[in-house]
Amino acid sequence: MTPSNTGTGRSGAGDTAVLAELQRLRESIDNIDAAVVHMLAERFKCTQQVGHLKAEHQLPPADPDREAQQIARLRTLAESAHLDPAFAEKLLNFIVAEVIRHHERIAEEVVAAEDTTAGVSRATG
């Protein structure tokens, strides 16, 4: 960033310190974003296993009661962390919607695999 793209049109002796502070904050933001990506990857590894478990035992992909509990818990956590609870709820809903799509795909794959196996055993007697 240069004085010409700070949006103030001003420049001066403080620029170097401001840019250093901005750089420091951006490094923390990058670390936090990396942690979020790693945590999400771990969460999706768990939910993939849940998806297989559900598909193999004919359980529905979505569990609205569980989601209601998660939302209530996250809203409380968000409030105590001074994060907007509505934002926390939207974020969870966004993630869970993706998980449910994964669960549905896994269930389709399990059914297709079972159909194939049933076809083979019919053909071979």
Ligand SMILES: O=C(O)C(=O)C[C@]1(C(=O)O)C=C[C@@H](O)C=C1
């Ligand atoms: O706990 C489950 O039953 C899941 O499938 C996981 C999960 C989640 O991502 O947290 C996803 C879908 C359900 O509606 C509820 C929760």
